[in-house]
Amino acid sequence: MTTILPLGLLDKAISSRVWILMKDDREFEGSLRGFDDFFNMVLENVIELDNGKKSKLESILLNGSQICLIVPGGEIS
Amino acid sequence: MSHEKRTSADFFKQVFGRTVTVKLHNRTEYIGVLAALDGNMNIVLEQCEEYLESKLINKYGQILLRGNNVLYISAKFNQTKQQDVEI
DSSP states (O other): OOOOOHHHHHHHTTTSEEEEEESSSOEEEEEEEEEOTTOOEEEEEEEEEETTEEEEEEEEEEOGGGEEEEEETOOOO | OTTSOOOHHHHHHHHTTSEEEEEETTSEEEEEEEEEEOTTOOEEEEEEEEEETTEEEEEEEEEEEOGGGEEEEEEOHHHHHHHHHHO
């Protein structure tokens, strides 16, 4: 029986695309470069979806405090 | 290089002295030279411009942003590298 830890799952997603939903109506999609215990994340080639408006960002450090949901391998639909 | 793991601590080290965009939860954006940054994401920016919905609102010489308001810090590493080469 193997246990899956939340941060272990996130560790497996490193260097792949992740889809992140925030507590408010914002969404992010990007290549996960790294993260820490607070779910702060370093993302590259990011698409930000804010109020239906898409914008592209090269490299960001996303504050983990407002993150609601993370989908490894997911894309903004 | 581009597939190395890069933690938030590494990001902190790399962004010092670079021009960054800081976006807050209230959708305000601050573009300026990053002078200081800590683990709470408290940020000191210099030569800072304040934007709301892509419109320039104000300019400041130096500001301190409290970390709890920060949504993300965005940097363009490739662009700054080119500038480094020129110097």
